[in-house]
Amino acid sequence: MSLPTPTPGLRAVVTGASSGIGEALADGLAGRGYSLILVARREDRLHELAHRLAERHRVDAEVRAVDLSDRDERATLCEELATREIAVLCNNAGFATYGTLATANPARERQQVELNTVAVHDLTLAVLPGMLARRAGAILITGSTAGNQPGPNNATYAASKAFANTFAESLHGELAGTGVQCTLLAPGPVRTEYAEVAEVPNLDRMVPGPLWVSAEQAANDAIAGMAGGRRRVVPGIFAKVQTVGGQYTPRGLVGPILRTIYRRVK
Structure with a gap:
């Protein structure tokens, strides 16, 4: 399976496009010839990115400054994407x-x-019928290795990413043979502005430097995974170890370990 062939009328939508993995995804898709709809809260950054992509890759890039955690703003975007x-x-x-x-x-x-669960669900439902009617399309859902095991002191995030992980892999199986695919991106530590947004500036000291992957690597692996019709993409050695550990380590053991680790995140 491969990604749909870019055409002037088709668009690739990237949420969280103002930085990190989202920005790298936008650049990678533009490099493959896709015109884009860039979605994030920070409009100034989106316009800067749209200008760079237009100059570098000669593609159109539309900007949608939307707070996806706001139901009304999200609904307006979903109504547009459905058309x-x-x-x-x-x-x-x-x-x-x-x-x-x-x-x-x-x-x-x-x-x-x-943002982490309901918006993912709503946006997927907005675009999926059109993709199925055209028998072509690809959906990427950014989950996390954190969704593979309990996360004491990180409970809401771990639970929301468990939803994202399971939703993506379930939809992947459901779409078999339709011409549409869904791929889960389940990264571990990625060098982004994530710690700043999470308001935990020492988060980047919790994992040794060599175990982090760049946003560009995560995005490139994700796009290659979509192009190959893969169910799950786990970039980096550490994330792969986390995935195996989360799936097979007894909950009674992993829970106290993670509780101790996350207590140090301040």
């Missing part, structure tokens, strides 16, 4: 919080659930 010819949807936007759930900000936790 457009979308070749690729990269559900990439997301963030994490750390600390005990009892002391967390309820509004912030709710926002995380909306």
